[in-house]
């Protein structure tokens with residue numbers, strides 16, 4: 066094998082994200098509050114993983130460490146083999162609240178990161194036709210082609226969240242962080258969003274990390290589900306989800322799906 070091929074192969078084998086004996090504490094009223102203890106796991110390129118666990122166990126904090134917004138107190142979080150020491154650039158984030166700008170229409174909201182984030186903003190005007198096409202493709206994937214010129218207040222909650230997911234992906238981030246993005250939606254809309262999320266992930270081939278309280282959502286979307294225990298928390302269980310893709314809502318009715326659900330549920334109870 067040529068050296069260059071060997072290097073490329075070695076690089077492709079490095080996990081995109083690695084947590085190595087990571088501990089996290091917060092300072093609160095001059096006391097140290099231990100949140101996460103000795104978490105070690107890794108995420109491969111283009112994997113979709115979920116983190117579930119009791120409220121307050123540190124799931125969002127874990128996303129913050131990946132994004133580089135908060136450092137680990139001990140241990141190392143790595144992105145492609147390098148310790149994360151500052152905010153990562155190639156990350157897309159979606160939260161429970163879609164937070165679209167009310168004075169911009171759907172398309173303009175989706176394009177926003179390209180307008181403000183380097184290096185895209187430098188050539189925004191020049192590349193606008195290409196960016197617009199990319200935004201339109203994402204919007205088509207989530208069924209919003211007919212709502213490009215609508216303003217946020219003209220969209221349902223589910224539609225706003227779909228637009229927010231497109232915005233998180235418009236700069237083709239390598240990593241997508243999802244912090245309970247469907248938590249505020251009704252049960253039917255939420256299930257539709259799972260199907261759309263799967264389509265977006267398959268289209269973009271990003272590495273996705275989802276924090277959710279919904280175990281069915283975690284199983285539906287993920288290759289692996291990590292269960293965190295109560296604070297100070299560790300990963301207490303890892304579930305491999307080998308259900309074939311693309312999954313449909315009928316997948317949730319199968320014995321195999323229900324077996325996986327029971328398995329995660331049992332470990333959360335134990336935690």
Ligand SMILES: Nc1ncnc2c1ncn2[C@@H]1O[C@H](COP(=O)(O)OP(=O)(O)OP(=O)(O)O)[C@@H](O)[C@H]1O
Pocket residue numbers: 091092093098100118119120121122123124125126127
């Ligand atoms: N900046 C901070 N300073 C001090 N304590 C914090 C800070 N951020 C979070 N915490 C505390 O850390 C703990 C974990 O918070 P985090 O939001 O990561 O948990 P979570 O598992 O995502 O919770 P939930 O499921 O309820 O959203 C909580 O007790 C929270 O109060």
